[in-house]
Amino acid sequence: MWNCRILFPVAVIKMKDSVVIFGAGAVGRGFIARLLSASGLTPVFVETNAQLAQRLKEADGYIVHVTGAEKKECNVSGYKVFTPEQGEEISKALAKCLFTATAVGGRNLETVARIVAAGLSGASERRSRPLNILLCENWPDAEKVLAGALLAAGCTEENFACVRCSVERMVRGAENGLDLIAEGGQTFYVDRRTWKGEQGGVVCGVEGFTFTDKIEAIYARKLYTSNAGGAALAYFGYLSDCHFLYEALEISEIRKNLTELLNVAKQCLIESFGLDEAGLERHLDELLNRRFPNRDLADTVQRVARNPLRKLGSKERLAGLVHLLRNHALSTESVSCVIGAALHYRDPADAESLELGRIIAQQGAGAIMEDVCDFKRQETCFEECLEFYDYFL
Incomplete structure (x- = not known):
């Protein structure tokens, strides 16, 4: 593995820094949001299931019960939740976020592309740097599928990067509402070669995130x-x-x-x-x-x-x-x-x-x-x- 702290000096994460997560399912909120929250970042969910989105909005937070050699409970709170209909809010979130991640399933990547394309073109505040999109999908060539859909939706290659990732941890819903049960010892591998821009240090500062040039x-x-x-x-x-x-x-x-x-x-x-x-x-x-x-x-x-x-x-x-x-x-x-x-x-x-x-x-x-x-x-x-x-x- 590459030492990302040499390639990208670790950036200081500010309390108001955010990451947009497409998909508030088990992986989105039980793995990605948990790591982001533990590192001081604000998860911003974009969720198509209106009922789930409403439950998350009404809740003060949820607990991820980590199982394995080291059992612990992680509270995730302070997040934001939007549905695709909230176009202006999503546009503002995409303009300001450090990067984005998807955990929606391969069949739903075209929907993500439409939301991202609309968000980038409709934002009153324009991004000053490319939008890195981390694909946490168990789907062959997911990064190519999303990139093609983004180009078809009107985005230009200079505006985004579809970054391949590998997540190898099981997460499932718990019986208690929004809570989840997840494996411990997590590592979130991110393809260094496709990341665009100078914000790699932010990824290095997130618990469990590791850059690699051997993602295949x-x-x-x-x-x-x-x-x-x-x-x-x-x-x-x-x-x-x-x-x-x-x-x-x-x-x-x-x-x-x-x-x-x-x-x-x-x-x-x-x-x-x-x-x-x-x-x-x-x-x-x-x-x-x-x-x-x-x-x-x-x-x-x-x-x-x-x-x-x-x-x-x-x-x-x-x-x-x-x-x-x-x-x-x-x-x-x-x-x-x-x-x-x-x-x-x-x-x-x-x-x-x-x-x-x-x-x-x-x-x-x-x-x-x-x-x-x-x-x-x-x-x-x-x-x-x-x-x-x-x-x-």
């Missing part, structure tokens, strides 16, 4: 270990009638397959990105022995398994890992097994899972392999996935 490697580590491992627990757990991920982990065969997947992913990450083996070993140990078994987080099979068509995409956590493994002549069997299980996932409340079932019923599982995963029929992984699909029938 860090994101790949997250995608092919944390995300792929979670998918394995979810899809195997579904077939085993588990409700929580930790229940699936307690089944010996599932844990065995997960361990095999993580080990081959580790080797692939070393060969592809030159990541440190000892560091990866510590990361995998944390996943297997602390994060996935964490009952406080109580991550559900339904949440992690949802949207299977997206998660089976060629650049995603499973098929993307298979493509990378093939490039290094490493075994794809443990990942193909997860894909075979994923093809069986059905949830009446999940439209993608129902569409997955419809495609398989009409065209066969091979259609998913070709059109979604981008596997060729002559490839070993294609046949592996179909064999595991049949095995789970």
Whole structure:
């Protein structure tokens, strides 16, 4: 990692300095806003859910219950909340903020682009520097998607920077209103190379924020270990009638397959990105022995398994890992097994899972392999996935 304190001398954060956060969901307020608030910055939420926005406005604050090795409670207060209809207020916030962040989900980035474009063009006070937008999205090429949408909405490249980030901490809602439960030990990685302007020192002054010039490697580590491992627990757990991920982990065969997947992913990450083996070993140990078994987080099979068509995409956590493994002549069997299980996932409340079932019923599982995963029929992984699909029938 780069020492951002050398690249960007740490700026003095003023009490009135603010950061605009698009999305007041679990990650937006439970991770980003918590770190900003702890560092003396004012979070300014832009939230499309009017009911949630109103609840936040009426509340004095909320508590983030941090779980893990060090349990603590963090109070977040003093924030502001706007809805997209409050265009003038958003324009003023964008004109003054140090930077912005998104935590809305990849499908909603075009909405963010429209709000930002309107805000930048409609502000009575113009920004004197480019607007850096940190993308905290679990979505392939999220920064390119948003940049394209901003240009289409009338912004110019000189006015903004879409900065890729990697957030690898689980946050979920608590039973008590706006409160949340979050993992501790958080690190928010920010791509140094795409940041514009001289305000990098502000990022360095925020608790948990770290600049890096290896964001691709860090994101790949997250995608092919944390995300792929979670998918394995979810899809195997579904077939085993588990409700929580930790229940699936307690089944010996599932844990065995997960361990095999993580080990081959580790080797692939070393060969592809030159990541440190000892560091990866510590990361995998944390996943297997602390994060996935964490009952406080109580991550559900339904949440992690949802949207299977997206998660089976060629650049995603499973098929993307298979493509990378093939490039290094490493075994794809443990990942193909997860894909075979994923093809069986059905949830009446999940439209993608129902569409997955419809495609398989009409065209066969091979259609998913070709059109979604981008596997060729002559490839070993294609046949592996179909064999595991049949095995789970």
